[in-house]
Amino acid sequence: MASPVGTPAGLPTRMSADARRAQLIEVGWELLQSRPIHEMPLDEVAAAAGISRTLLFHYFPTKADFYLAVVATMGERLLRPPRIPAGAAPVERIRALVDGFVRLVERNRLSYTALVRGAGGGDQRVVDLIASTRDALVPRWLDAAGRENASALTRLALRGWLVGMEETVIAWDPQSVPRDELVNHLTASFLTELELAEGRH
Amino acid sequence: MASPVGTPAGLPTRMSADARRAQLIEVGWELLQSRPIHEMPLDEVAAAAGISRTLLFHYFPTKADFYLAVVATMGERLLRPPRIPAGAAPVERIRALVDGFVRLVERNRLSYTALVRGAGGGDQRVVDLIASTRDALVPRWLDAAGRENASALTRLALRGWLVGMEETVIAWDPQSVPRDELVNHLTASFLTELELAEGRH
DNA sequence: AGCGTGTGTTGACAGATGCTCAACGACACG
DNA sequence: CGTGTCGTTGAGCATCTGTCAACACACGCT
The missing domain is CATH 1.10.10.60 (Homeodomain-like)
Known part of the structure; x- marks a missing residue:
C-alpha cells in the first residue's frame, strides 16, 4: 500500500x-x-x-x-463566487460571470462533472443540496445584471437557463466552437432571455 | 406476498x-x-x-x-415524438413541441424525473444513452423550426437550451406561473436563442 | 510520578446484496 | 414413451455497509 x-x-x-x-x-x-x-x-x-x-x-x-x-x-470550494467588476455595465458583469464559469469548467472538468453526477446518486439530501445551490445562483446573476424584484417567471426561466449553460459548457468542444464565440453567445443569450422573461410578466 | x-x-x-x-x-x-x-x-x-x-x-x-x-x-416509450402540425408556421410548430413536453411532464412527472435521475446512477452506458437521446432531439427541433445545416454553435446552444427547458418545466410550479405563460415564454425563448446562435456563426 | 478519563483507533462480527452453480421439472417432439 | 430443451430454483460465495466492544495514547488531576 x-x-x-x-x-x-x-x-x-x-x-x-x-x-x-x-x-x-x-x-x-x-x-x-x-x-x-x-x-x-x-x-x-x-x-x-x-x-x-x-x-x-x-x-x-x-x-x-x-x-x-x-x-x-x-x-463550496468550486462555486466560490468570482469577482465581478463593480462599476462595469451589466453586459460586462454578466460576461465576467460566464467567463468565470467557462474557466471553472476548463480547469476542473473532471471535478465538476463528478460533482454534478452526484445529483443522480440517489441521496435525497445531495439532490436538495445541488438544487438549493442552483437556486442561490439565480439572485446572484440577477444582481450582476442590475435587476431586482424579478417575477416568478423570470426566476424560473433563469434557473433553467443556468442549467442549460452548465450543460452547454460541459458539452462544449473547443475544437468546433472557439472560446470567444461561446462566451459571447452565452452572455448575449442570458441578457436576451432576461429581457424576454421580463417583457411579459 | x-x-x-x-x-x-x-x-x-x-x-x-x-x-x-x-x-x-x-x-x-x-x-x-x-x-x-x-x-x-x-x-x-x-x-x-x-x-x-x-x-x-x-x-x-x-x-x-x-x-x-x-x-x-x-x-423510448416516453419520448415518442409528438405530432406536429405539418403546414403550420415555425412558431406554431415549436409551440407544439414545447406544449407536448410540458404535457409529458405534467402527466408523468414522477416517471420522467426517475428516468433522468438515472443519469447520475453511475453506469456509463446509461449516461451515454441519455446523452445520445438528447443529441437526437436537437435536429428534431431544428427541423420543426424549419432550419437545416445548423452551425456547431447552434447545435451546441440548442442542446443546452433543451436541457434548460427540461429543468424549467420540471421545476415549474403551476401555482406561481400560469401554464400559458410558461409555454409562451419557452416558445419565444427557443426561437430567440436560435436566431441569436445563427446570427453570428 | 502515578492514575483516571476522554478520545482516536481497531479487529472481529452481523446483515444485506450482487452474482454463480448445479440441478430439477415441465413441455415439445420423435 | 423416451429424450432433450429451456424456464426455473435453492443453496452457496464474495463484497460491502454498518455495529460492538475493547485497546492505546494523550492530557489533567492529585
Whole structure:
C-alpha cells in the first residue's frame, strides 16, 4: 500500500478530529473524480487514507453522510463566487460571470462533472443540496445584471437557463466552437432571455 | 406476498422468455419511480414479479444491464415524438413541441424525473444513452423550426437550451406561473436563442 | 510520578446484496 | 414413451455497509 494521503510519510497515524475529517473528505474527493459514488467502496477510502474502515464510520455515520460532506465541501470550494467588476455595465458583469464559469469548467472538468453526477446518486439530501445551490445562483446573476424584484417567471426561466449553460459548457468542444464565440453567445443569450422573461410578466 | 404483477392471479409461473422480460422491465419501472436505482434491491424486483432472484439474473446478466433495459425501454416509450402540425408556421410548430413536453411532464412527472435521475446512477452506458437521446432531439427541433445545416454553435446552444427547458418545466410550479405563460415564454425563448446562435456563426 | 478519563483507533462480527452453480421439472417432439 | 430443451430454483460465495466492544495514547488531576 502506498503511503497514506495527507500524512508526511505514513508514520503518524493519530490526528486531531478536524484534521482527520478534512483528510478523509480530501481523499474521498480524489477518488470520486475517477468513479461514481456507488463504485467507491469505503474500504478504498480508508485504505487510501491509511486508516481502518471503522474509523471512517466514526466520523461519518453512513456512507451517504460521507458523500454529502464531500459534495458539500467541494461544491463550496468550486462555486466560490468570482469577482465581478463593480462599476462595469451589466453586459460586462454578466460576461465576467460566464467567463468565470467557462474557466471553472476548463480547469476542473473532471471535478465538476463528478460533482454534478452526484445529483443522480440517489441521496435525497445531495439532490436538495445541488438544487438549493442552483437556486442561490439565480439572485446572484440577477444582481450582476442590475435587476431586482424579478417575477416568478423570470426566476424560473433563469434557473433553467443556468442549467442549460452548465450543460452547454460541459458539452462544449473547443475544437468546433472557439472560446470567444461561446462566451459571447452565452452572455448575449442570458441578457436576451432576461429581457424576454421580463417583457411579459 | 401480494400476487405477482403481470400475471392473472399468481397461479401460472412459467412464461415465455419475451413475456418474462417485458414483465420484469415493467416491474422494474414501477419500482424505479419511487426510489433511485441503488435503493432498489433485485430481491424486491423478483418478489414483486413473483419469481426468484436467480431468474432475474437469467434474463439480465447484471443489475446494470437490467437497469439499462428499463431506462431504454421507458425512454423510448416516453419520448415518442409528438405530432406536429405539418403546414403550420415555425412558431406554431415549436409551440407544439414545447406544449407536448410540458404535457409529458405534467402527466408523468414522477416517471420522467426517475428516468433522468438515472443519469447520475453511475453506469456509463446509461449516461451515454441519455446523452445520445438528447443529441437526437436537437435536429428534431431544428427541423420543426424549419432550419437545416445548423452551425456547431447552434447545435451546441440548442442542446443546452433543451436541457434548460427540461429543468424549467420540471421545476415549474403551476401555482406561481400560469401554464400559458410558461409555454409562451419557452416558445419565444427557443426561437430567440436560435436566431441569436445563427446570427453570428 | 502515578492514575483516571476522554478520545482516536481497531479487529472481529452481523446483515444485506450482487452474482454463480448445479440441478430439477415441465413441455415439445420423435 | 423416451429424450432433450429451456424456464426455473435453492443453496452457496464474495463484497460491502454498518455495529460492538475493547485497546492505546494523550492530557489533567492529585
